[in-house]
Amino acid sequence: MPLEPAATSSQPQHLSRSWRAILGCLEVQLNPNTFAAWLKGAEPRTFDGRTLTIATPNDIARDWLDTRLRPAIQRAVAQVFGDVEVVIVGPGIPATPPPQCGPILGTTNPALTFDAYQPSEGNLLALATMRDLAAAIPGSPSPVVIYGPPGLGKTHLLHAAATEASRAGRAVACLDAASFTTRFVEDVRGRGSGNFHDAIRQVDLLLLDDLQQLAGRRATQEAFAGALDAVMHRGGHVAVASEQHPFDLDLLDRLASRLAQGIVTRIEPFDxxxxxxxxxxxxxxxxxxxxxxxxxxxxxxxxxxxxxxxxxxxxxxxxxxxxxxxxxxxxxxxxxxxxxxxAGAEPTPNLLERLAQSFGVELAALTGRSRDARATEARAVAAALLQEQGLSLAGIGNLLGGRDKSTVSNLARRGQALLAQQPNLRPRAIA
Incomplete structure (x- = not known):
């Protein structure tokens, strides 16, 4: 596994520390004389998340590293950064600066890339259309609606498109329905920044996850339909993910018809x-x-x-x-x-009981309305773990005391963040 995420390693201090780790790996692999003769003076010049450029003090060193030591260098780099490209340059050769990334409104996971997505017969159309949207291929149909049961990679495709489009310099909005609703309501009530309405209409690529959560929310649907129209009128693209076909949801006719004018494709489980x-x-x-x-x-x-x-x-x-x-x-x-x-992706038996025990709280506090810090943390982690197991937001809500989908979605996001920051919060019996 890489020693640290590539996203943070592009900063100078992180890049320097990562380079020391790479040299440590090489020192173990190589003859001491070879290491001292050819790697002395080599240093990292740039890293943009996908390509590491290594500068050498002279052309002889560049040629030797490139032709004789490249396999060893590539292996050492992979141990630190993962699967990235390595470019070795000599003195006086400027490294190509990484392209300026476009802004992203919302939160994305850069690890969810197209390359990391597993193609299958049941998702090829969704994968191809999202690649075209991310690359802004002329004539790409828009909007794109990807629908199907939870846990099949719909969110992965949205985040991959967001990352790809941002790297190409395009402005992106990537939000789930709960976040869109929260920001919309905050702006309407004057508690937000006040510019969400304008900002989301100015993006080049608008991505919305969990469309089904907008069902029955007329005002929010009107806001999203307005943003969809504005983006497409400016020549931008739109994609949404949903657990159900738009025509099977309680959506405004205006919104449902807009979504159906592009490509609507269902994702099926792996063969x-x-x-x-x-x-x-x-x-x-x-x-x-x-x-x-x-x-x-x-x-x-x-x-x-x-x-x-x-x-x-x-x-x-x-x-x-x-x-x-x-x-x-x-x-x-x-x-x-x-x-x-x-059982329709029911959770692992006794998961909630084990979580309650792990956090030192009563099961009733975890599933109830307790505001105790430990109980609220346990509840958030429970939502994240249940979502990992493929349970729907509605199903999780039923297990956690009848909470609505928006609340469960927020809980799951908080739980994912807690698990990422403190892996020890995950009970051993569940890990």
Missing amino acids: AQARRAFIERTARNHRISLPAWAVERLAASPAPSVRLLLGAVNQAIALQRLGRLDIARLDEAVARIAIAEA
Whole structure:
């Protein structure tokens, strides 16, 4: 695994620290004389998240590093930054400055790229249309509506498009329905910055997740329809993700008809071939090889969501690292997929009870209205973990005391942030 996220490593102090880590890896791999002779004076010049440029003190050093030591350098860079391109330049060769990224209104996950998305027969149209939108291919149909059950990669495609378009210098808005609603209401009530209405109409690419959460919200739908029209009239593009087809939602006729004028495509679960490719790719990303029998056993179990499949694969990887992967233990992970498929992606049994115990709170406090700090943290982490397991927002809301989808969405985002900042909050029995 990379030592630190590439997004932060482009800053000078982080780049310098990362370069020291790369040199440490090379020092272990290379003969001491080779290391001292050819890497002395080499230094990182730029890193834009995808390409690391290494400058050398002279052309001889550049040629030697490029022709003789490139495989070793590439391996060391991969240990720190992951799979990025390495460019080695000599003195006096200016590195190409990275393009100026366009602004993003909202929050995106830069790890959710098109390259990291697993193509399959059930998502090829969605993947192709979102790539075209991100690249602003002339004549690309817009808007694009991607719909289907939770956990199949709809959000991944939106975030990949946002990142790609921003890197090309385009202004992007990437929001889920709950965030859009909150910002819209704050502006209307005068509690926001006051410029959300204007800012979202000026973007080149407008992306909205969880369209189904706008059902029945007439004023918010009017606001989104107005933003959609404004963006498209300016020559921009729009894409939304939804759990249901727009015509099956309680939407304004004006909005539903606008959304239907582009491409509406449903994402389907992975077929066996795509499951196998996803399993093998995940194992490669973890730098581990799963036995062929384990890959086939995982691939043979239809998963209702990518999240559930990923959970089973991660468990297999963890067992393999411990040297404890066998058919019985793997079948436990596969059984969870089968149970979830039969029960509509129900959560792992006793998850809430284990979370309550882990946080030292009563189950009633976790699922109820308690404002205790530990209870609210446990509730947020529960929402995030249940969402990882593929449960719908409505289903999570029912488990957490009848909360609405907007509240659950906000809880899940907070829980994801807490888990990212403090991995120890995830109970061992669930990890």
